[in-house]
Amino acid sequence: MGKGIAITGMGIISAIGNNVEENYRSLIDGKKGISRISKIDTVHKDALMVGEIDFTNQELEQFLELGGSHNYSRSALLGAFAAKQAVSNANITHINSYKTGLVSATTVGGMDKTEQYYYEYFENKEVQKYIEGHHAGDSTQKIAEQLGLHGSLVTTISTACSSAANAILLGARLLKAGKLDRVIVGGTDGLSKFTLNGFKTLMIQSDTYNTPFDENRKGLNLGEAAAFLVLESDEVVQKENKEVLAYVKGWGNANDAFHQTASSDHGDGATLAMQKALKVAGSKSNEIDYINAHGTATPNNDLSEGRAFLRVFGDTVPDFSSTKAYTGHTLAAAGGVEAVFSVLALQHNVIFPNLNFKNPMQEFHLTPQTELKKKKLHTVLSNSLGFGGNCSTLIFSKEA
Amino acid sequence: MKPVYINSVASISAQRTFDNSVFLDEITEYTDNVIRVIDPNYKEFIPPAAARRMAKGIKMGVAASKIALNEANLENVDAIITGTGLGCIADSEKFVSKIIDDNEEYLTPTSFIQSTHNTVAGQIALSIKCKGYNFTYVHSSVSFESALLDAKLQLEYDEAQNILVGGVDELADHHIKIHKLVDHIKADVVNSKELLESNTEGAVFGEGASFFVLSNKKSDHTYAQVLDVATYNSFSKQELQSALESFLQENSLEISDIDIVAMGNNGDIGYDGYYDALSHGVLKNTAQTYYKHLCGEFNTASSFGAWMAAKMIRTQHIPEAIKLNGMEPSKIGTVLLYNQYRGENHSFVLLRGC
Numbered sequence: 001m002g003k004g005i006a007i008t009g010m011g012i013i014s015a016i017g018n019n020v021e022e023n024y025r026s027l028i029d030g031k032k033g034i035s036r037i038s039k040i041d042t043v044h045k046d047a048l049m050v051g052e053i054d055f056t057n058q059e060l061e062q063f064l065e066l067g068g069s070h071n072y073s074r075s076a077l078l079g080a081f082a083a084k085q086a087v088s089n090a091n092i093t094h095i096n097s098y099k100t101g102l103v104s105a106t107t108v109g110g111m112d113k114t115e116q117y118y119y120e121y122f123e124n125k126e127v128q129k130y131i132e133g134h135h136a137g138d139s140t141q142k143i144a145e146q147l148g149l150h151g152s153l154v155t156t157i158s159t160a161c162s163s164a165a166n167a168i169l170l171g172a173r174l175l176k177a178g179k180l181d182r183v184i185v186g187g188t189d190g191l192s193k194f195t196l197n198g199f200k201t202l203m204i205q206s207d208t209y210n211t212p213f214d215e216n217r218k219g220l221n222l223g224e225a226a227a228f229l230v231l232e233s234d235e236v237v238q239k240e241n242k243e244v245l246a247y248v249k250g251w252g253n254a255n256d257a258f259h260q261t262a263s264s265d266h267g268d269g270a271t272l273a274m275q276k277a278l279k280v281a282g283s284k285s286n287e288i289d290y291i292n293a294h295g296t297a298t299p300n301n302d303l304s305e306g307r308a309f310l311r312v313f314g315d316t317v318p319d320f321s322s323t324k325a326y327t328g329h330t331l332a333a334a335g336g337v338e339a340v341f342s343v344l345a346l347q348h349n350v351i352f353p354n355l356n357f358k359n360p361m362q363e364f365h366l367t368p369q370t371e372l373k374k375k376k377l378h379t380v381l382s383n384s385l386g387f388g389g390n391c392s393t394l395i396f397s398k399e400a
Numbered sequence: 401m402k403p404v405y406i407n408s409v410a411s412i413s414a415q416r417t418f419d420n421s422v423f424l425d426e427i428t429e430y431t432d433n434v435i436r437v438i439d440p441n442y443k444e445f446i447p448p449a450a451a452r453r454m455a456k457g458i459k460m461g462v463a464a465s466k467i468a469l470n471e472a473n474l475e476n477v478d479a480i481i482t483g484t485g486l487g488c489i490a491d492s493e494k495f496v497s498k499i500i501d502d503n504e505e506y507l508t509p510t511s512f513i514q515s516t517h518n519t520v521a522g523q524i525a526l527s528i529k530c531k532g533y534n535f536t537y538v539h540s541s542v543s544f545e546s547a548l549l550d551a552k553l554q555l556e557y558d559e560a561q562n563i564l565v566g567g568v569d570e571l572a573d574h575h576i577k578i579h580k581l582v583d584h585i586k587a588d589v590v591n592s593k594e595l596l597e598s599n600t601e602g603a604v605f606g607e608g609a610s611f612f613v614l615s616n617k618k619s620d621h622t623y624a625q626v627l628d629v630a631t632y633n634s635f636s637k638q639e640l641q642s643a644l645e646s647f648l649q650e651n652s653l654e655i656s657d658i659d660i661v662a663m664g665n666n667g668d669i670g671y672d673g674y675y676d677a678l679s680h681g682v683l684k685n686t687a688q689t690y691y692k693h694l695c696g697e698f699n700t701a702s703s704f705g706a707w708m709a710a711k712m713i714r715t716q717h718i719p720e721a722i723k724l725n726g727m728e729p730s731k732i733g734t735v736l737l738y739n740q741y742r743g744e745n746h747s748f749v750l751l752r753g754c
Contacts, residue, residue: 043504102633107516109538115496121578131578135485135699136517137539141744144633151643154633154745155546156539158487158517166535170550177553194492197499198512255480255525255534261513272531387513388522390534 004400005172005248006237009090009230011082011186012340014327015051015223019085024344027352028372032326034209034221042193044200047207050191051223051328053078064146071129073110074190076139078226078333080146083184087147090230090242098181098236101153102144103171104228105163105187107332109136112192139188153180158332161294161386162253163187164227165335165394169251171231181236186228186336195222195331202261204298210329211356212295212322213302213368220296223328227336229343234400246343249379250281250395261387262300267308269391270294270383274312277381277393287379288318288395290351292338293368294383295322296329301385306366318381321354321369335384335392342380342396349377401556402616405754406623410467410566411707412437412460413608413695420471423711424719427694429593433586434576434605435696440467446527453510454523455488457570460609461520462527465564469528471621472613478560479533480521481551483543483567485699487517490572497574520568533560541664541741542631543567544703545749548614549629555616566611567700576605584742586667595667595693603666606696610703612710618754623710624735627651627750635746637677644678644738647748659729660687660718662709664739666697671743678738679724688724702739706749709735713753 012019015033016026026033033051037044055063060077061070064084072080083102087095110133117127132138140156153174157166164187171185189195199205199222206219237244254276256269263269278285294305302322309317323341330337345351354368379397411417415428418440428438437460442451445463454462461482469475486492491511498507513519518536525534533554537546544567551563579585579602586602595604614626628651635643648654661683665675679688689712695704712718716732737749 106538111492111496114492115499118496118500118574121581128578128582131582131584135538135540136487137485137543137745140539141633150634151632151639152634153631154539155537155542155631157535158538159521159534159536160516160518170535173550173553177557179549179553193499193504194496194512197504197507198495198509198515201507201509201512253533253535255522255531257525257529257531260519260522260526261509268531386518387516388518388534388536389525390518390522 004234005175006232006244007229007246007248007343008232008242008244009086010340010343011085011089012227012337013053013078013082014225014337015053016326026326030353030355032355034328040191040193042196044196048205049208049221051221053224071133072142073133073139074112075106075108075188076142078190079104079139079143079188082226083143083147083228086184086228086230095148096150100149100182101174101180102149103155103167103183103185104140104143105157105167105332106136106139106189107158107160107163108189108192108195110134110138111194112190115193159386159390160388161331161334162384162390162392163332165384165392166253168229168248168335168339168394169253169392172248172251175231175233182232184228184230187333188226189224189330189332191222191224209356210297210325212297212324212354214357215359215361217297217299217302219298221328223330225327225330225333225337227333227340229339246346246396246398247400248394249397250277250283252276252280252393254391256389256391258389263304263385265304267304269389270305270308270385271311273391273393277395281395283379285313286316288381289377290345290380291318291320292342292380292382293320293322294385295324297324303363305383305385306364310364317366319351319369321352323352325355338382339394342382345380346377346396346398350374402558404552404555404626405615405618406612406626406710407615407619407621408468408471408613409623409707409710410464411610411704412440412464413704414438414606415694418467423715424721427721431591432589434571436571437608455491455514457488457568458520458523461566461568462523464566464609464611465524468564468611468613474562474613476528476530477562477564479554479563480524480530481535481547481563481565482521483537483547483700484517484520485540485543485569488514488519488570489575490570491515493572493574540699541739541745542747544700545629545631545747551614552626552629555614558616561617562613562615564611565614566609567703568609569607569698569700571605571607592693596665598667599669601668601670603668603697606698608695608704610707622754624713624751625754627752630748632746634744637674640674640677641682651750655682657734658686658736659733660689660712661736661738662689662705664692664702664705665690666692674740687727687729689718689722690724691722705737705739709737709751713751
């Protein structure tokens with residue numbers, strides 16, 4: 001294998017905590033972040049449950065010391081908050097001292113402001129500043145600015161629920177090719193009426209706590225989050241004598257090419273993505289110690305992903321769990337959130353439980369890990385599968 | 401590392417560009433501040449029943465991808481990588497306005513599904529059953545260049561042999577209206593020919609889709625080699641010149657090696673100064689061309705620029721309508737593209753004849 005892709009910093013804000021430590025605590029304590037909607041004014045308040053972040057926009061603005069007039073959407077606020085944490089966690093003081101880039105991911109972008117001011121734009125000049133904040137790249141531009149990136153490679157990926165996984169995948173490839181020395185990668189999505197109603201029309205949202213891989217699963221809970229990793233090249237790690245949290249060892253991206261929103265029954269895309277990632281990592285399937293599954297708790301995803309597990313791992317599917325019961329499905333951020341969780345699993349040699357599971361699915365006998373399990377972990381695989389057939393797999397490891 | 405070639409091109413734009421046998425022989429002039437594409441006969445590319453349900457962006461993207469695949473004599477590719485600033489924004493608008501107008505009732509999924517940015521890449525994958533790498537970049541005016549860079553990396557390392565790369569954006573009503581409010585769209589109509597002399601704020605908005613098959617194998621229909629692609633989130637006008645010089649240096653080139661520069665001037669008095677910094681500066685003695693008077697401004701308009709550059713190299717011809725300073729090189733070998741939008745998200749792309 002070529003160069004090692006070192007993870008030297010992490011930052012996260014989700015429904016189960018405002019930083020890495022708080023998220024870890026909640027994972028260990030089995031503390032869910034799923035609740036009724038409190039921050040969005042929607043008629044579906046009582047019909048849906050979501051993974052909401054405690055902080056209001058005003059509180060986030062204060063942390064970022066924005067002051068005055070600005071046009072940050074919630075996704076931009078969350079993204080800047082988490083990305084700054086990651087950079088600080090990596091002990092980076094001079095961001096431009098190495099060739100540094102930013103690859104972020106979002107599906108919602110500035111939609112929260114668009115849906116709020118859609119008609120008001122025509123009557124109130126004050127709110128027109130949000131027009132420029134609608135497009136998906138806007139939150140990334142703001143994060144770059146907050147980090148002090150200038151004249152840098154900065155881009156955004158939007159591949160639905162696999163977006164942040166793809167941001168990590170691209171970042172790793174950019175480092176490997178020597179295009180960058182350092183790259184901040186991840187994703188951010190705030191909750192919006194747009195996504196709540198969108199998923200409602202698809203009838204895949206649960207009105208209660210989501211139950212991944214359970215026979216009686218009723219669908220997903222949407223969540224909001226932002227999570228970023230700092231990836232650095234071997235050279236930077238050596239020169240700066242960096243502590244390495246883990247390595248991005250493998251990555252795979254494939255398309256299901258089956259249906260615009262649904263996954264194929266047999267999980268073709270997920271199978272291909274996992275196989276590609278194993279190949280890039282130079283790992284055999286029996287070297288995977290834990291799978292952090294996409295596991296959204298929709299009937300379709302969990303069946304498709306479970307079948308893909310059987311196709312890739314045969315009779316010896318590794319310990320697996322979905323952490324969506326904690327955070328909800330955080331869409332574009334999910335791959336970033338679960339990358340942080342995968343690294344935490346490696347660091348602490350622990351498998352987080354798949355909460356709310358009761359009965360195995362009748363199609364196969366796969367049972368997720370339902371209790372916290374201490375286990376020596378070397379290699380963790382994380383899946384992110386999405387609309388448009390987009391499937392991505394990342395493999396994290398203790399060794400390069 | 402393997403060289404990377406453009407083996408086919410396709411463009412659906414406000415000009416009659418979907419026909420690859422011609423190259424801006426006839427120009428459609430506009431006197432407007434919003435210009436739309438000249439549609440090909442979509443039935444040639446998409447079954448009518450499917451086309452009826454498709455957003456404009458999907459139709460343009462799928463049709464352009466079919467034209468590019470046909471020209472490259474390929475039925476499938478190893479990867480599909482698209483760039484789009486706004487995705488199928490007309491469907492986003494439809495869904496948002498229904499949420500508001502009907503107070504979150506009576507919604508149907510179609511427009512929500514189409515509004516996701518990766519719909520075009522997903523639909524192309526579905527239409528040709530491509531299970532390979534599938535990516536969508538959504539970073540304003542470097543959406544297409546990000547896709548190009550990604551494809552180039554994969555082909556150089558031989559992770560893929562043929563990749564479909566494209567940029568696509570569509571116009572939508574609310575999008576137009578609100579961008580008029582903030583003068584991102586020019587307040588008055590302007591004639592295409594006089595775009596750069598308008599001396600007003602804002603741009604003439606457009607739409608379109610330009611797709612390419614990139615390959616690490618040269619064929620008898622190869623247009624050009626993609627030498628390099630670079631994007632930058634921010635620059636001051638002062639930094640631009642040295643950034644260009646170091647970009648060229650990394651490719652062992654000097655300013656004098658550039659035969660033509662194709663620039664993204666859009667007639668916005670607030671930001672065209674970036675282009676002037678180069679065209680009045682280091683590129684003063686280089687043949688200069690521009691294109692947004694033909695296709696309009698949109699986040700992936702630079703994919704039209706790349707189409708134009710590839711066609712210039714192939715035909716060894718600079719159509720009259722795109723000449724900016726009248727200079728003409730003795731041969732069209734190396735073409736530099738420079739683009740930015742509202743002072744942000746700058747890009748350089750280098751193409752060379754082969």
